[in-house]
Amino acid sequence: MKKWKLAGTFMAGMAVVGIASITSAYAADIIGLITKTEGNPYFVKMRQGAQAEAQKLGITLKSYAGKFDGDNDSQVAAIEDLIAQGAKGFAIVPSDSSAIVPTIEKARKAGLMVIDLDTPTDPITAVDATYATDNRKAGLLIGEWAKGTLGDKAKDAKIAFLDLATNQPTVDYLRDQGFMQGFGIDVKDPNKYGDETDPRICGHEMTGGAEDGGRTAMETLLQKCPDINVMYNINEPAAAGGYEALKAAGKDDGSVLVVAIDGGCPGVKNVQAGIIGATSQQYPLKMAVDALDAIEQYAKTGQKPTMPASGFIDTGAQLVTDKPVSGVPSISTAEGLKLCWG
Amino acid sequence: MSDDASGSSLAEKGLQGQDQTVASFEEQGRNGIRRVQHFLHEYPTAIPFLVLVFGVLVFAGVAGHRFYAPFNLSLVLQQVTIIATLGIAETLVILTAGIDLSVGAIMILSSIVMGRFAVVYGVPIAIAFPLGLLTGIVCGLINGLLVAVVKLPSFIVTLGTWSVYGALVIYVSDSETVRSQDIQNIAPMLQWTGNIIKIGGGAVITLGAVLMIAVALAIWYLLNWTAFGRHIYAAGDDPESARLAGINTRNTLIGVYTLAGFICALAGWIIIGRIGAASPLAGQDANLDAITAVVIGGTSLFGGRGSILGTILGALIVGVFRNGLALAGLDSLWQEFTVGILIIVAVTIDQWIRKISA
Numbered sequence: 001m002k003k004w005k006l007a008g009t010f011m012a013g014m015a016v017v018g019i020a021s022i023t024s025a026y027a028a029d030i031i032g033l034i035t036k037t038e039g040n041p042y043f044v045k046m047r048q049g050a051q052a053e054a055q056k057l058g059i060t061l062k063s064y065a066g067k068f069d070g071d072n073d074s075q076v077a078a079i080e081d082l083i084a085q086g087a088k089g090f091a092i093v094p095s096d097s098s099a100i101v102p103t104i105e106k107a108r109k110a111g112l113m114v115i116d117l118d119t120p121t122d123p124i125t126a127v128d129a130t131y132a133t134d135n136r137k138a139g140l141l142i143g144e145w146a147k148g149t150l151g152d153k154a155k156d157a158k159i160a161f162l163d164l165a166t167n168q169p170t171v172d173y174l175r176d177q178g179f180m181q182g183f184g185i186d187v188k189d190p191n192k193y194g195d196e197t198d199p200r201i202c203g204h205e206m207t208g209g210a211e212d213g214g215r216t217a218m219e220t221l222l223q224k225c226p227d228i229n230v231m232y233n234i235n236e237p238a239a240a241g242g243y244e245a246l247k248a249a250g251k252d253d254g255s256v257l258v259v260a261i262d263g264g265c266p267g268v269k270n271v272q273a274g275i276i277g278a279t280s281q282q283y284p285l286k287m288a289v290d291a292l293d294a295i296e297q298y299a300k301t302g303q304k305p306t307m308p309a310s311g312f313i314d315t316g317a318q319l320v321t322d323k324p325v326s327g328v329p330s331i332s333t334a335e336g337l338k339l340c341w342g
Numbered sequence: 343m344s345d346d347a348s349g350s351s352l353a354e355k356g357l358q359g360q361d362q363t364v365a366s367f368e369e370q371g372r373n374g375i376r377r378v379q380h381f382l383h384e385y386p387t388a389i390p391f392l393v394l395v396f397g398v399l400v401f402a403g404v405a406g407h408r409f410y411a412p413f414n415l416s417l418v419l420q421q422v423t424i425i426a427t428l429g430i431a432e433t434l435v436i437l438t439a440g441i442d443l444s445v446g447a448i449m450i451l452s453s454i455v456m457g458r459f460a461v462v463y464g465v466p467i468a469i470a471f472p473l474g475l476l477t478g479i480v481c482g483l484i485n486g487l488l489v490a491v492v493k494l495p496s497f498i499v500t501l502g503t504w505s506v507y508g509a510l511v512i513y514v515s516d517s518e519t520v521r522s523q524d525i526q527n528i529a530p531m532l533q534w535t536g537n538i539i540k541i542g543g544g545a546v547i548t549l550g551a552v553l554m555i556a557v558a559l560a561i562w563y564l565l566n567w568t569a570f571g572r573h574i575y576a577a578g579d580d581p582e583s584a585r586l587a588g589i590n591t592r593n594t595l596i597g598v599y600t601l602a603g604f605i606c607a608l609a610g611w612i613i614i615g616r617i618g619a620a621s622p623l624a625g626q627d628a629n630l631d632a633i634t635a636v637v638i639g640g641t642s643l644f645g646g647r648g649s650i651l652g653t654i655l656g657a658l659i660v661g662v663f664r665n666g667l668a669l670a671g672l673d674s675l676w677q678e679f680t681v682g683i684l685i686i687v688a689v690t691i692d693q694w695i696r697k698i699s700a
Contacts, residue, residue: 038509038512039508040517040623041623166675166678203671205674206674208626210625211617211624212424212616216421219420220664223408223417224408237621237623240621244617248546265518270521
């Protein structure tokens with residue numbers, strides 16, 4: 001019995017704390033942030049950036065994430081939560097670009113301002129504003145850089161593609177096809193990889209965007225084509241893993257050109273160390289901060305940001321390299337390190 | 343005396359021409375297939391072994407010298423080392439008719455603790471490394487206590503701790519990878535498992551693979567030659583009988599999960615050697631891959647039957663098929679497809695073999 005009493009007191013205590021925190025939350029404007037998963041540093045950094053900005057603005061940030069990439073149900077539940085709590089608005093990185101639209105419409109009808117981040121909704125007009133990064137352009141930059149660096153040798157290149165996943169999510173094919181376009185490969189269907197016939201392509205292997213996947217993928221491709229001299233990577237962790245495979249094969253002498261996308265701090269450091277030749281840096285923190293500022297602006301003045309003709313505000317991508325190529329704009333790793341996102 | 347003897351021989355004479363077989367079980371229909379079934383029941387690792395040989399022969403034919411090269415075959419061993427190590431831990435748990443979904447998360451948490459404490463917090467490696475191993479042991483112990491003492495189903499327990507340990511990975515790592523070059527400069531001992539031994543003909547073996555084989559031998563010995571090992575089989579086969587026979591099944595279970603946690607921590611060390619870095623992103627599907635290796639290796643999900651050798655073969659089969667299919671130029675989706683088929687075939691065979699004892 002004593003045990004239960006103790007438990008009861010504890011529960012009551014928790015309830016008081018809970019109520020206290022809820023009431024204090026009502027004092028400030030509530031703004032939501034919904035990302036894809038907590039497992040991906042890209043989104044974790046986005047949340048941490050938003051948290052810092054929220055503190056600066058004096059608003060309450062409620063953050064939510066799906067259980068896995070593609071988890072629409074959790075995001076729907078998060079939006080319903082935010083409507084119920086009377087939030088002023090929220091920013092969302094949609095896991096499913098079209099399935100989330102009806103729920104977003106419900107929120108907008110309830111008076112919430114909705115900003116889409118990173119991955120545009122389908123249609124893009126379903127939200128009040130979109131802050132996105134152009135993944136195809138990010139791929140294009142590293143493709144042009146690789147082509148420029150190789151010069152005449154580009155026509156005899158042998159390229160390994162370390163991609164994300166078999167089901168080719170949007171970011172996966174946009175980056176991959178962007179690279180091919182930049183390098184001068186006929187991409188056939190620009191929204192799908194694997195249908196190309198260019199003999200310079202050794203093959204596509206999946207990495208899951210992580211180091212262990214990157215190493216295994218590159219080992220396999222090196223077995224298939226020992227003469228690989230360009231390694232394209234979906235992101236920097238995959239590139240770090242792929243580099244370990246190069247090291248094990250004794251090809252870490254700079255004979256293989258390594259390119260990646262993301263612009264995380266460990267990735268930029270790897271560019272500085274010469275492990276990655278060039279990376280396209282994106283700005284998830286900027287996206288989240290801009291979105292929060294826009295929603296707070298709306299809460300105070302009722303003003304919404306005006307969208308450019310493209311339908312979204314491009315938060316940009318910059319090429320980071322210490323070996324610039326003429327005709328391809330880039331920044332140095334020193335600058336890249338100042339802008340990197342953890 | 344002589345009378346008696348003649349009397350009995352007389353009696354035997356009376357049996358002449360009669361059926362003289364002693365009482366026995368009927369052995370009807372013990373034809374070819376039945377015999378195979380019995381053979382497999384006695385030697386369950388024969389199937390994964392044959393599948394592996396079959397795979398190697400097929401891919402040697404399809405992908406040619408590239409597949410068959412000693413270096414490539416040793417590469418497959420390197421590629422399956424982590425999953426095989428986790429598979430050993432998983433085998434222990436599955437032998438008790440349980441399942442451990444948290445093995446991958448424990449591995450990554452241990453590797454992050456080692457890497458982060460040694461490199462980011464500047465803790466001496468002599469402390470950071472044991473701390474990483476201890477992390478695995480504690481995680482396993484928590485699983486074991488929840489299963490054996492609180493008596494929750496292992497699936498539920500480890501479904502929960504998978505999330506908990508996964509969240510701790512993000513918390514401890516701050517979602518940041520400890521870079522390969524930083525580990526190399528500050529705590530090179532963590533990358534020891536990635537060192538290579540050349541074994542001739544172009545084949546290379548990593549110290550991580552050597553460690554995995556050492557763990558396999560140790561656990562094989564434990565399972566077959568110690569009381570604790572036999573208790574694991576008994577507790578998995580029929581926990582009630584095991585208890586009545588005087589086995590402390592509770593302590594056996596706690597021991598199994600804790601040992602599994604320790605092995606996962608060793609896998610954490612091996613993965614640092616393989617990818618160079620300590621990454622919170624790595625090993626996302628490792629738990630399911632480990633279960634796949636165990637199942638394809640012929641260990642029964644219903645407990646009490648299976649072996650470490652089977653699991654190592656199971657991991658090798660998955661590695662050989664993935665590598666072979668990729669070298670043959672097939673799309674990666676067909677690798678997934680084939681592994682799926684292998685799982686279903688393995689469990690079908692397991693069910694079929696079980697009918698003997700039923």
